[in-house]
Amino acid sequence: AQKVTQAQTEISVVEKEDVTLDCVYETRDTTYYLFWYKQPPSGELVFLIRRNSFDEQNEISGRYSWNFQKSTSSFNFTITASQVVDSAVYFCALSEAGRNAGNMLTFGGGTRLMVKP
Amino acid sequence: GAGVSQSPSNKVTEKGKDVELRCDPISGHTALYWYRQRLGQGLEFLIYFQGNSAPDKSGLPSDRFSAERTGESVSTLTIQRTQQEDSAVYLCASSPRTGKVSYEQYFGPGTRLTVT
Numbered sequence: 001a002q003k004v005t006q007a008q009t010e011i012s013v014v015e016k017e018d019v020t021l022d023c024v025y026e027t028r029d030t031t032y033y034l035f036w037y038k039q040p041p042s043g044e045l046v047f048l049i050r051r052n053s054f055d056e057q058n059e060i061s062g063r064y065s066w067n068f069q070k071s072t073s074s075f076n077f078t079i080t081a082s083q084v085v086d087s088a089v090y091f092c093a094l095s096e097a098g099r100n101a102g103n104m105l106t107f108g109g110g111t112r113l114m115v116k117p
Numbered sequence: 118g119a120g121v122s123q124s125p126s127n128k129v130t131e132k133g134k135d136v137e138l139r140c141d142p143i144s145g146h147t148a149l150y151w152y153r154q155r156l157g158q159g160l161e162f163l164i165y166f167q168g169n170s171a172p173d174k175s176g177l178p179s180d181r182f183s184a185e186r187t188g189e190s191v192s193t194l195t196i197q198r199t200q201q202e203d204s205a206v207y208l209c210a211s212s213p214r215t216g217k218v219s220y221e222q223y224f225g226p227g228t229r230l231t232v233t
Binding site (some may be wrong): 004032033035037042043044045047050052091093095096097102103104105106107108109110 | 150152158161162173206212220222223224226227
């Protein structure tokens, strides 16, 4: 069965610091997708990124970057020069697309990021 | 365009009562999912609909939980004889389709259910 672990339950940084959120996953499928979602205090989940298991290239989007390493089953998320608006709970999720036609998401427990001014 | 909407946004009910939660997916999205988020925790999958296919109910925690969806439109999640452990935020999500490719799911604002 699939599993996602976010070992950091809470991280506190001061504005402008860089911060990395860890995500480790388990799956038996060779075809799978990894996601990151942001849940700000308002509660609504915001999609950030999707990555498939065949594409290990790292991705950068503005201050956000993602490091996908199949060898360690990790999909870590880094925020550069953090801002107060980055304060939120961040979820990593996994979807198996091979035999599981439903593609439902398995979520990690989330990491609460607090960015202080 | 319009996102996923859910109603009510908040629901307080007495233990033992039935509740019905509603989800309006993004127009054209064939896949619809229900998840539950307990306080301070991640999301748990409940049920999934794809077009007119039989739903995947593998995540429903008990037979008190059921859901319906007509075609590719509105879905309702019903919880019968509510218990205090049912208190959570119930989130609905939709995605364009499913299969060999997993598309991102777009989430609604959720319904916060409190069972007293």
